[in-house]
Amino acid sequence: MAAPKRIKLNVDGKPYSVTADPEMPLLYALRNDIGLDNPHFGCGLAQCGACTVHVDGAATRSCSFTVGQAEGKKVVTLAGLGTPEKPHPLQKAYVDEQVPQCGYCVNGWIMTAAELLKKNPKADDKQIREGLAGLKCRCGTHMSIIRAVKRAAKEMAS
Amino acid sequence: MTKMISIEDFAFSRRKLLQGAGALVVSAAAPAVAAKKARAATAAFGSAVKPALKPDQLDSFIAITADGKVTAFFGKMDMGQGVDVAISQIVAEELDVKYERVTSILGDTQTSVNQGGASGSTAVQNGGKAMRAIAAEARRVLVEEAAKRLGASVGDLVVDDGVVSVKGNAAKKISYADILQGRYFNHKLKWNKRYGNGLYSEGKAKPKKPSEYKVVGQSFPRTDIPGKVYGTSPMITDVRVPGMVHGRVIHPEKAGGMPKAFDASSIKHIKGARVVHEKGFIGVVANTEWDAVRASQELKVTWSDGGNPFGDxxxxxxxxxxxxxxxxxxxxxxxxxxxxxxxxxxxxxxxxxxxxxxxASMGPACAIVDANPKNAVVWTGSQKPHYTAEGVAAILKIKADDVRGIWVPGPGSYGRNDAGDAAAQAALLSKAVGKPVRVQGMRHEGTAWDxxxxxxxxxxxxxxxxxxxxxxxxxxxxxxxxxxxxxxxxxxxxxxxxxxxxxxxxxxxxxxxxxxxxxxxxxxxxxxxxPPFIPRYSPLRTSHLRDPLGPQIQFASEQFHDEMAEVAGMDPAAYRLKYLKDPRDRDLVKAAVEKSGWKERVGPRKDQGGKTTVSGRGISYAYRNGTRVVVIAEVEVDKTTGRVWPRKFTVAHDCGLIINPEALKLCLEGNIVMAASRSLYEEVMFDADRVTSVDWATYPILETPDAPEVIDCVLLNRPDKPATGAGEAATRPVSGAIANAVYDATGRRLRRGPVTAERVKALVS
Incomplete structure (x- = not known):
């Protein structure tokens, strides 16, 4: 453990300053120091995706990325990706397709898919399935997840 | 920003809750004023005073506020399949109000009676049946009162969105809200004296005929999805109580071990961290979550040797x-x-x-308990907050009535998962430190120790x-x-x-x-x-997991029926049509066969010789508490790797009357995918002294590359039959359908589940 230090963060476009062990996972800073609800602790091992945020645009498992590493970078969470008034196409598609059941895994899928579609707006079925491999959904909503990602891709292309 | 749930909430009554929701039922005026008002309103309908929260009171289930909004208080939970929507539909239907007027509030022991929680897919089957009868009774008493006020007979009245009017004279009208004027019904119901899943209360009213339904049968969307998708709805893991500290519980590396000693100095570098130890229970509490996690990992504990309880x-x-x-x-x-x-x-x-x-729920369970000497509040993601509160009371040795259980949606639940354990752990820790304590397990607690x-x-x-x-x-x-x-x-x-x-x-x-x-x-x-391997505290203790024992039993019984069909020289679908007793079941077989394009054949496919990837189809049937399902799986098997891809499922489903078809379809998809995951990949691994499935690497589940291409659902609506459960039934036949399809593809039968690539590879080579 390193000595606590003041770390400046930029989260969802807002500046924050937290005093924390720089080795602490970013997830705990987001949830407990900043007070965000949406990134979730699923495994702490980067195996499930429930804690995923964007760090400088890259989908990143915040349970396995330290708060120290996040300093000076732009962190975007699900709540910062879009709002009901200004939704990201994936969020809109998720509502339209009625995707989540328990909803605990949502951050991983939407944040990962957002990066995927940004890099490859014309991703086909196989590329979507492979691009989302490694994410977990225990409720088994995979069918509607794939439908929603395709719907969002279509909307983004139009 | 963070939603704070105040501890003062414990003192709040249902009356205050209704006010807080912007739905004023009773004025919170000073007692003298209230008494005066009460006298003035002696002729008014209902009561200004709320009857006790008992199942024999209409007010325990339904409130209609002065603004005409309807609240249904329901004692069962939603695990993400839209139970609240279904209940609101049923209540709206019987009350003759628009669906949009109704909100269902689930799972707070202070606002709803114990209807059993989420249990056995009975939310609609049992809970919905009671709510239907109760809402019909609410309509009956309101319409009778309207008849008095309008000087008309009940038979001459119609109700449209909560407004009662005289047939042919629409100007003669009065609304439910005007009748109640924010008061309570104070109307007794006939209650069957049971709590839990069996609870049933009714009045004299007869619910509508299904042929009259306007709201039931429509696909209203879920209410919780936008909050989940925009990251704005707090879940159980997001509950923060003033003064709350963080706890973690420590389990032995080797099952059966008990703590013999611990070295408190091993965590003294973590400011504010302390150990809580009571008999075999050992945990840590710290001011921040990260400190609690570190303390739980760094505390040195000496454990007794539990031996090798599990064997090889x-x-x-x-x-x-x-x-x-x-x-x-x-x-x-x-x-x-x-x-x-x-x-x-x-x-x-x-x-x-x-x-x-x-x-292996999506997140390890979480609970927050604020334990005081004589009362406590527990926030829980458990399916059964009423029972959770009782459990917390028992462990704190206080009266069950003095513990309030508040359910907050959690990280998935498919039966008795680890949520019920987290609540009792938080209770012990909170009692020891005299502060509200939040516990969330680490991944191994959701996988190895559930x-x-x-x-x-x-x-x-x-x-x-x-x-x-x-x-x-x-x-x-x-x-x-x-x-x-x-x-x-x-x-x-x-x-x-x-x-x-x-x-x-x-x-x-x-x-x-x-x-x-x-x-x-x-x-x-x-x-x-x-008997269990260990007669106490054990990571291999058993309990209910979505469709308890369904997948294992149907893996056997539905394969064996196929084995008999082949010996009999029959096609597996024809076999089921011949031997299934009930015409409803035979209808389902026919529907699935037709939808999937099933072609009759005796025994496995024989036309794929020499191919590396072979395909096959398998049928399976299940009955579960009134609901019937036929699943046809179509799989592709890669003989070199043994990988089985469940490419397509056709699901024919009959749960009687369908309340919400789109929600049903999504619920079935979840059942099928989760069951496919269990059928193909899931097996708890253990050594002689410990469970070695501790995370997603050691307990893999289905991921998108292996998700089916298609799940075709055929919903057989039977409005004349009671609505039965849909949360689990479609889980049941999947293992048998997949195994039968693998047999069809390979000509080899796998009688040990799950149908892993390793086993299939060994089978075909």
Whole structure:
């Protein structure tokens, strides 16, 4: 453990300053120091995706990325990706397709898919399935997840 | 920003809740004013005073506020399939109000009676049935009052969106809100004196005929989805209580070990961290979550040696075969099976095996408890907050009525997962430190230490006569108990913390049998149960996992019916059409066969010789508490790797009256995918002294590359039949359908689940 230090963060476009062990996972800073609800602790091992945020645009498992590493970078969470008034196409598609059941895994899928579609707006079925491999959904909503990602891709292309 | 749930909420009454929701029922005026108002309103309908929260009071279930909004208070939970929407639809339907007027509030012991929580897919089947009768009674008393006020007879009145008017004279009208004026109904119901799933209350009203339904049967969207998708709805893990500290519980590396000593100095560098130790329970509490996590990882604990309680996993099924039987039952005894087998022209036998499986919910369970000397509040993601509150009371040794349970949606729940354990752990920690404590497990607690679905073997014997007719069917399961811990955590022996401080496991001594739906001659169907590996605190204790025992039993029974069909020279679908007794079941087989394009064939495919990737189809049927399902799986098997891809499922589903077709379809998809995951990948691994499935790498589940291409659902709506459950039934037949499809593709039968690539590769090579 390193000595606590003041770390400046930029989260969802807002500046924050937290005093924390720089080795602490970013997830705990987001949830407990900043007070965000949406990134979730699923495994702490980067195996499930429930804690995923964007760090400088890259989908990143915040349970396995330290708060120290996040300093000076732009962190975007699900709540910062879009709002009901200004939704990201994936969020809109998720509502339209009625995707989540328990909803605990949502951050991983939407944040990962957002990066995927940004890099490859014309991703086909196989590329979507492979691009989302490694994410977990225990409720088994995979069918509607794939439908929603395709719907969002279509909307983004139009 | 963070939603704070105030501890003062504990003092709040339902009246205050209604005010807080912007739905004023009763003025919170000073007592003298209130008394004066009450006198002035003696002629008014209902009561200004709220009757006690009991199942024999209409007000315990339904409130109509002065602005005309309707609230339904429901004692069952939603695990993400839209139970609240279905209940609101049922209530709106019977009250004759628009769906949009109704909100259902679930799962707070101070606002709803104990209707059993989420349990056995009974939200609509039992809870909805009661709410239907109660809402119909609310309409009846309101319309009778309207008749008095309008000087008309009840038969001359119509209701449109909560406004009662005289037929042909729409100007003569009064609304529900105007009748009630924010007061309580104060109307008694006939209650069957049962709590839990069996609770039923009704009045004199007769609910509507399904042919009159306007709201029921429509696909209203879920209410919770936008909050989940925009990251704005707090879940149980997001509850923050003022003064709250963080706890973690420490489990032994080796199962069966108990803490002998600990070195508090090993965490003294973590400011504010402290150890809580009571008998076999050891945990840490710290001011921040990260400090609690570190303290739990860094605290040095010496454990007693638990021995090698589990033995070698390779011997699991032999252990089951040889283990002593502590309970036994025949659920079906029809004719003389022994004689029928003796007289049969052909007898076939098979034995099937199924491992322990984990809930492995998406996140480890979380609970927050604020324990005071005489009362407590528990925030829980458990399916059964009423029972959770009882369990917290028991562990704190205070009265159940003095504990309030507040359910907040959690990280998935499919039965008795780890949520019930987290609540009791938080209670012990909160009591020890005198502060509200939040506990969330680490991943291994959601996978290695959650209650397990039991491992089992299933022995089948079948007899056929000379003409290929099935004349005998014997099916005996032998396995670990269905419930080493009960599916509700209301007693210390039913949660980990209680067991850690000394409560022993008390197996329920039950299992389950395949339902007796096939008319296959003489039948003997039953089970035997064996003792748990460890009679106390154990990571291999068993309890309910989505469709308790369904996947393992149907893996055996539905494969065995296919085995008999082949010996009889019959196509598997034709076999089911011949032997299923109930026309509703045969309709489902026909619907699935038609939708999937099933072609009759006896035995496995024989036209794929030399191919690396072979395909096959398999059919499977299940009945579950009134609901019937037929699943046809179409799989592709890569013979070099053994990978099985469940490319397509056709699901024919009959749960009687359908409340919300789109929600039903999504619920079925979830059932199918989760069951496919369990059928193909999921097996709790263990060494002699520990469970080694501790995370997603060691307990893999289905991911998108293996998700089906298509799930085709055929929903058979039967408005004339009672609505039955849909949360679990479609889970049941999937294992059998996949195994039958693998047989069709490869000509080899896998009788040990799950159908992993490794096993399939060994099977075909």
């Amino acid at each position: 996993q390779k011997n699991l099924y032999d252990h089951i075969r040889k283990a002593k039987v502590i309970a036994k039952k025949h659920d079906t005894k029809e004719g003389d099976v022994a004689a029928a087998l003796k007289g049969a022209a052909k007898v076939i036998e098979a034995e099937y095996e199924w491992p322990f499986q984990s809930h 209650p397990k679905s039991p491992a089992s073997i299933h022995r089948c014997r079948g007899g056929l006569d000379a003409n290929g007719n099935v004349v005998a069917f014997e099916f005996m399961s032998k396995g670990f108990d269905r419930q080493d811990v009960r599916s509700n955590e209301s007693k210390p022996q039913d949660n980990l913390a209680g067991q850690q401080i000394g409560a022993k496991l008390r197996p329920a001594k039950t299992f389950r049998s395949p339902e007796d739906m096939y008319n296959v001659g003489a039948r003997l169907i039953g089970w035997e149960v064996i």
